[in-house]
Amino acid sequence: MEDNKPWALISEVGEQGYIEEVTDIMKKHFQIICHKDFLQNPQLHGPKIQAMFVWNAFPEAEPALLGSLPSLKVVANGGVGIDHLDVPYINSLGVKVTNTPDVVTDATADMALGLLLASARKIVEGHQIAVNPKTTHIPQSLMGVEVAGSTMGIIGMGRIGCKIAQRGKGFDMKILYHNRNRRSVEDEQALGASYCENMDDLLKESDFVVLAVNLTPETTGLISHRELSLMKRTATLVNVSRGLVVDQDALVKALHSGTIHAAALDVTHPEPLPRDHPLLSLPNVLITPHVGTNTYTTTRKMVQKMVENAVAAVKGQPVPNEVKPN
Amino acid sequence: MAMEDNKPWALISEVGEQDYFKEVTHITKQHFQIICYKDFIQNPQLHGPKIQAMFVWYYPKPEPWLLSLLPSLKVVANGGVGIDHLDVPYINSLGVKVTNTPDVVTDATADMALGLLLASARKIVEGHHIAVNPKTTYIPQSLMGVEVAGSTMGIIGMGRIGCKIAQRGKGFDMKILYHNRNRRSVEDEQALGASYCENMDDLLKESDFVVLAVNLTPETTDLISHRELSLMKRTATLVNVSRGLVVDQDALVKALQSGTIHAAALDVTHPEPLPRDHPLLSLPNVLITPQVGTNTYTTTRKMVQKMVENAVAAVKGQPVPNEVKPN
Numbered sequence: 245m246e247d248n249k250p251w252a253l254i255s256e257v258g259e260q261g262y263i264e265e266v267t268d269i270m271k272k273h274f275q276i277i278c279h280k281d282f283l284q285n286p287q288l289h290g291p292k293i294q295a296m297f298v299w300n301a302f303p304e305a306e307p308a309l310l311g312s313l314p315s316l317k318v319v320a321n322g323g324v325g326i327d328h329l330d331v332p333y334i335n336s337l338g339v340k341v342t343n344t345p346d347v348v349t350d351a352t353a354d355m356a357l358g359l360l361l362a363s364a365r366k367i368v369e370g371h372q373i374a375v376n377p378k379t380t381h382i383p384q385s386l387m388g389v390e391v392a393g394s395t396m397g398i399i400g401m402g403r404i405g406c407k408i409a410q411r412g413k414g415f416d417m418k419i420l421y422h423n424r425n426r427r428s429v430e431d432e433q434a435l436g437a438s439y440c441e442n443m444d445d446l447l448k449e450s451d452f453v454v455l456a457v458n459l460t461p462e463t464t465g466l467i468s469h470r471e472l473s474l475m476k477r478t479a480t481l482v483n484v485s486r487g488l489v490v491d492q493d494a495l496v497k498a499l500h501s502g503t504i505h506a507a508a509l510d511v512t513h514p515e516p517l518p519r520d521h522p523l524l525s526l527p528n529v530l531i532t533p534h535v536g537t538n539t540y541t542t543t544r545k546m547v548q549k550m551v552e553n554a555v556a557a558v559k560g561q562p563v564p565n566e567v568k569p570n
Numbered sequence: 571m572a573m574e575d576n577k578p579w580a581l582i583s584e585v586g587e588q589d590y591f592k593e594v595t596h597i598t599k600q601h602f603q604i605i606c607y608k609d610f611i612q613n614p615q616l617h618g619p620k621i622q623a624m625f626v627w628y629y630p631k632p633e634p635w636l637l638s639l640l641p642s643l644k645v646v647a648n649g650g651v652g653i654d655h656l657d658v659p660y661i662n663s664l665g666v667k668v669t670n671t672p673d674v675v676t677d678a679t680a681d682m683a684l685g686l687l688l689a690s691a692r693k694i695v696e697g698h699h700i701a702v703n704p705k706t707t708y709i710p711q712s713l714m715g716v717e718v719a720g721s722t723m724g725i726i727g728m729g730r731i732g733c734k735i736a737q738r739g740k741g742f743d744m745k746i747l748y749h750n751r752n753r754r755s756v757e758d759e760q761a762l763g764a765s766y767c768e769n770m771d772d773l774l775k776e777s778d779f780v781v782l783a784v785n786l787t788p789e790t791t792d793l794i795s796h797r798e799l800s801l802m803k804r805t806a807t808l809v810n811v812s813r814g815l816v817v818d819q820d821a822l823v824k825a826l827q828s829g830t831i832h833a834a835a836l837d838v839t840h841p842e843p844l845p846r847d848h849p850l851l852s853l854p855n856v857l858i859t860p861q862v863g864t865n866t867y868t869t870t871r872k873m874v875q876k877m878v879e880n881a882v883a884a885v886k887g888q889p890v891p892n893e894v895k896p897n
Contacts (some may be wrong), residue, residue, distance in 0.1 A: 260708050300711070324769035354742060358688035364686045365866075368698050370859035374843065375851045382842050384586060384627075390868040391733075407719075414741020415681060484888035510647045516706050524702045532697035533709045539692075541717040 251275050251556050252295040253282055253313070255302035260301060265512055265540065266547040270297070271315035271500070273555050279303045285311045295554040300534075301328040310337060321567075322545055322550045323537065324348050327459035327486060332569045340484060341567045342553035346403065347545040348537045352456075353407035355536040356484045359508035360396075360452055363480055363530045364389045389451070389478065392416050397450030399443065399466070400457030400485065401427055409435040422446045447474040452482060459486035467491065472498040480506040484536050487513030496522045508537045577603050578885050579620040581610055581640070583629035594874040598625070612680065614639045623647060623881040632656060633841050637664055645884035648894075649877045650864065651675050652880060654786035668894045669880035671873045673730065678869040679783075680734035683811045686835035687779055689725075690807055690857045691716050713760045716778070716805065716832070719743050724777030726770065726793070727784030727812065728754055735781055736762040749773045774801040779809060786813035794818065799825035807833045811863050814840030823849045826856060837863045 252274035254362045261278075262270075270276050274295060274348055279302070282289045290312040296305065299322040303309060310316065321343045331341050333349055362368060365388040373386065383510060396412040398405045401423035409419045411474065420436040421427075426439050440446035453475060457463045467481065468491035475481070481504060483490055498504050506528040515534050523529050537553060549565065556563045577715065580602035584593050602623060607630045608618045618639040624632060627649040634774055637643065646661055648670045658668050689695060691713040696771055700713065723739040725732045728750035736746045746764040748754075753766050767773035774780060780802060784790045794808065795818035802808070808831060810817055825831050833855040842861055850856050864873060876892065883890045 258712075260711055263714065264675075300709070328842075350743070351605065354688065354718045355692055356693055357742075358692045361681065361685035362689050364693045365859075365862065367684055367685055367857075367859055368695050369688045370696050370862050371857055374858035374860045377846050379843050379846070379860075382628075384865075386860065386862055386865055387870070388862065388866050388867045390678065391681045410743075411741040414738040415684075416677070416737075429884070447810075515709055518699065519704050522812075530694075530698055531701035532694055533701045533706075533713065535692065535697050535713055535715070538713055539715045539717045543714070565731060 247275055249273060249275050250294040251277060251289075251292040252297055252554065253277055253279065253289075253293045253303065255279055255299050255314055260300060260302065262547070263540075266544055269294070269547045273551055286292060291315055294318070294558045297322065297550055297554065299323070305329055305334060307333075310339070318554050318563075320550045321559070322546045322555040323411045325458055325486060326567055327488075329567075331567055335569060340557045340563055342550070342557065342563055342565045343564060343567050344546045344553075345551040347542060347549050349403045349407050351539050351542040352404050352484055352536045353411055355510055355532070356404075356408045356456070356482055357411045357453055358532060359414060359483050359484070359510060359532065360454070360480070361391060363482070363506050363508035364452075364544070365393050368530060378467055389480070391452075393416070394451035395420060396452045396455055397440070397446040398437070398454045399423075399446065400455060400463075400499065401437070402458075404484070405436060405454075405456040406431070408456055409437045414557060417452075419445045420450060436512065443471070444474055445519045447458065447471055448476070450477065450479055450492065452480050455485045455489055457485050457489060459488055464488050465491045466493070469494040469497070472503055475504050478505050480504070480508060482508045483507070484513055487511045487515065492523065496526070499523075499526050506530070512532055562564060575603055577601060578622040579603050579605060579617075579631065580623040580625055580881065581605055581607065581621045582625045583607050583627055585668055594871055595607045596788070597871070597874050598878055601878055605837050612686055622885045625649065625877060625881065626656070626657075632661060634660070637666070639663065640684050643667060645881050645890075647877045647881040647884070649873045652785055652813060653817075653894050656894075658894055662896060667884045669877070669884065669892045670888055670894050671876040671880075672892060674869060674872040674876050675864045676730045676734050676752055676868050679731050679863045680738055682837055682859070682864075683731075683735045683781055684738045686811070686837060686857060686859065687781070687807070687809050687865075688718060690809070690835035691718050691779075695857060703849065715720065716807070718779075721745070721778035722747060722776055723779045724748070724767070724773040725764070725780060725781050725783055726750075726773065727782060727790075728764070729783065729785075731811070732781075732783040733758070733762060735783055736764045744779075747773045747777060771801055774798055775803070777806055778803065779807050781809045782816055784812050784816060786815055790813050792818045794822070796821040796824070799830055802831050804829060804834050805834060807831070808835070810836045810838055814838045819850065823853070825852075833857070837861055878887060 294317045320339045324345045395418040398421040401421040422440045422443040508530040510532045620642045651672045658872045722745040724749040728748040749767045749770040835857040836861045
């Protein structure tokens with residue numbers, strides 16, 4: 245049957261791309277072509293494409309690719325972070341950029357706490373001991389650090405930072421935060437969070453430093469040698485932002501020397517790290533492969549929102565989540 | 571030469587080599603002269619009559635034959651709140667008190683319950699393995715977890731630990747159901763945002779995460795068996811920070827293998843550790859930690875302090891803060 249739906253370029257289904265279960269959402273509104281198939285004949289496929297869906301920074305919205313998509317109306321990102329997209333440049337081609345805020349908030353905040361607790365209570369090591377064929381008795385030496393009643397310092401108090409604070413409060417943690425702009429008194433009271441105008445104060449007082457900023461030129465290398473040396477020797481760094489927010493070489497040195505106690509990272513730079521990277525072999529480092537939004541529920545919501553944005557842009561209607569350059 | 575020491579003698583299991591062990595032993599030595607089981611057993615006739623307190627941290631086991639070697643024993647002081655491993659009526663019949671360490675274990679255990687829940691739900695152990703595996707070349711998108719925020723947590727056993735678990739669940743905007751021998755007050759329920767399920771079956775049917783926080787008694791042994799597991803959602807996860815025997819492990823294995831439930835996260839099993847060929851060790855959807863629910867420096871220190879405090883009071887004939895009376 246003739247299909248009048250507009251065409252969308254996507255990365256791939258499976259492997260590093262979309263799980264099969266979400267393709268139905270896209271196909272409801274678009275005919276889709278994967279990047280690999282597109283590359284077989286860009287001259288043929290290019291002019292049809294009105295929307296490009298970006299997932300895990302693929303396909304890359306570079307001039308070479310964009311130059312072959314004369315009908316493109318929108319680059320619709322799956323996820324809220326758009327540090328990988330040159331928004332001013334894409335806009336200059338008359339193309340909108342959209343992202344998926346809000347729907348990623350809860351899952352990312354859950355991940356931050358999951359990392360914090362798994363690190364603090366040595367859950368990965370514990371499981372390895374519990375299932376190891378050589379284990380003969382329960383060791384009493386597997387000791388963790390206390391979470392309840394400790395101090396959580398959140399750097400970046402946007403939607404995700406606030407949800408992290410809410411969760412920390414459930415553990416009777418003392419909540420400090422640092423943000424470009426101070427939040428309202430009502431927000432602070434609701435969350436029981438105290439503002440640290442000077443990030444140094446947050447670093448000095450926190451048992452768990454949680455990074456929830458977006459990646460910008462200002463936040464690149466935000467946590468480097470100096471910041472790590474201000475942290476307590478008993479403190480843990482948790483990162484659910486972007487790898488580049490942290491100076492990784494400085495982090496390796498700090499962990500090696502005991503300047504900080506541990507790190508729990510859902511994000512690194514690059515992803516994945518080179519297989520000989522020192523972070524992979526440090527005993528006090530927990531790394532997860534950028535799965536902060538990886539639940540079926542959240543992934544579906546992200547795809548729905550991504551498609552919704554693209555449909556609106558293609559139809560020339562108001563776009564719910566257009567990203568405007570600062 | 572050592573000054574004459576008039577402190578009473580206490581029997582302990584062992585002193586580990588780690589710095590932390592030496593630190594907590596220091597707490598004990600402020601009030602007691604200590605002898606490890608290994609040294610005691612070299613000459614029970616010599617050492618036995620001196621001993622007025624016995625500190626139990628899983629070991630030594632206060633079996634009748636051992637207790638009979640301790641004619642001056644006044645107290646068996648347990649480190650931890652669970653005393654299912656102690657025959658309290660029998661020990662009491664010898665004129666010996668039993669004490670435990672409630673309250674100080676609550677937070678760490680509740681933290682562990684949530685740690686297990688989140689690690690299971692978001693596949694943190696698998697994720698870490700992929701992230702550090704020398705063979706990993708790209709980030710797979712197939713590592714999918716289940717949503718925690720906004721899901722339903724059903725707590726079975728709403729004592730001190732259960733309530734703290736509920737408080738934490740609420741921070742994740744989870745819907746909280748609970749089942750307990752006795753319903754809690756309206757104030758408690760409102761403060762925690764928890765709804766009572768008089769019938770445990772209802773809790774099992776509606777929960778995405780079933781969390782066990784009961785103590786082990788004849789009534790709670792095998793509380794979760796075939797029937798209960800089959801009532802649970804196929805997408806649900808069982809989290810256990812109680813005791814291994816609260817769960818019928820064979821039934822659990824079958825339920826996990828058949829997809830009757832989605833996953834299990836256990837800080838406790840029976841026995842501990844499990845035999846190395848036990849099916850639970852090889853199921854992909856099972857997370858097990860080696861009974862580390864109270865294993866933080868802070869909590870362990872508080873447990874030892876409380877254990878020693880109880881023993882000091884018992885030896886001096888003063889009111890004992892945490893005496894365990896038989897039901």
